[in-house]
Amino acid sequence: MNVARPLAQLIGELERLPGVGPKSAQRLAYHVLRMTVEDVQRLSDALCQAKELLKLCEACQNVSAEPLCEICRDARRDPHIICVVSEPRDIAALERVNEFKGHYHVLHGLLSPMDGVGPEQLKMRELIERLRGEIHEVILATNPTLEGDATALYLAKLIKPIGIKVTRLAHGMPVGAELDYADSATLMSALQYRREM
């Protein structure tokens, strides 16, 4: 059976979103039909407005509605430390911890030669340019994955010669985890980087 065309179209568009399979696209589409006209309009507007109004912060490349993002505009933050992350959402994760009070830099990806992502595809040039200012430390907070590690290594080799301290987030056991369930790579890191008490 062919479902009605506007419905098929909506299902098709929803299916293109990440993590939305044919089944959930269908479920979402039928949900949209049950929503009020106002709610659908609000969702539709939010999509267009987000795309239209949001740009990248000129300094840190975070998503921002202003030329400079909220963090870069915040005078109380330490401009001498830059924490490098892969994605804008990583900033939100780190901000929730409320520990880091410096600035950020978003690479918008990780080095992945297999997928054709080299240094030019990432916001690395913009990062290096920022290092001309008075930067004391660059924290490499890319994910502890193969690509995250490779990207961190690449950046470290690039930045250390400038004479800036380069650090990396600690690897180890997640707080609250059980040794029994930890994968061996994590356990190995936890052993290698063990601290004296």
Next chain:
Amino acid sequence: MNVARPLAQLIGELERLPGVGPKSAQRLAYHVLRMTVEDVQRLSDALCQAKELLKLCEACQNVSAEPLCEICRDARRDPHIICVVSEPRDIAALERVNEFKGHYHVLHGLLSPMDGVGPEQLKMRELIERLRGEIHEVILATNPTLEGDATALYLAKLIKPIGIKVTRLAHGMPVGAELDYADSATLMSALQYRREM
């Protein structure tokens, strides 16, 4: 940290969709920012158009862009058998089987007194009205759940006195399932409704 307002708004709207938690709303929102303007526009239009153009079929209450849906307009289908389902998506599931060639009727829900869903909240009146025509059989294809069974029972009591044959989808072991993993209610049904070979 507050994310940029248009982004927060989009995340908020996405979070209201079923099955979309805060985490996936965030992920979807950032994905939207990476989509092309045209793709976002198409998604946004599909939402509004689906809501605007789709109505319920005047006969079977299925979702349709026309006053009568594709199935109700199809002259090759048997108008004497009506298969009653809970949701429009159930029609798609049954049509995939390619076995049933009659008409459908969508209740848009199931009886659930706890949630305040009585017969008036469902498209039951519309179903009873259709039975005035020459209907030979009503197949009750609501889900084999507590509410689906209750709804089927209610309808059977309503329809049988009119003198129309009322049937229900067979309960039993799903094809390809293992006895070992079947729940006892299913096994009990499978035993009760066992067939001679």
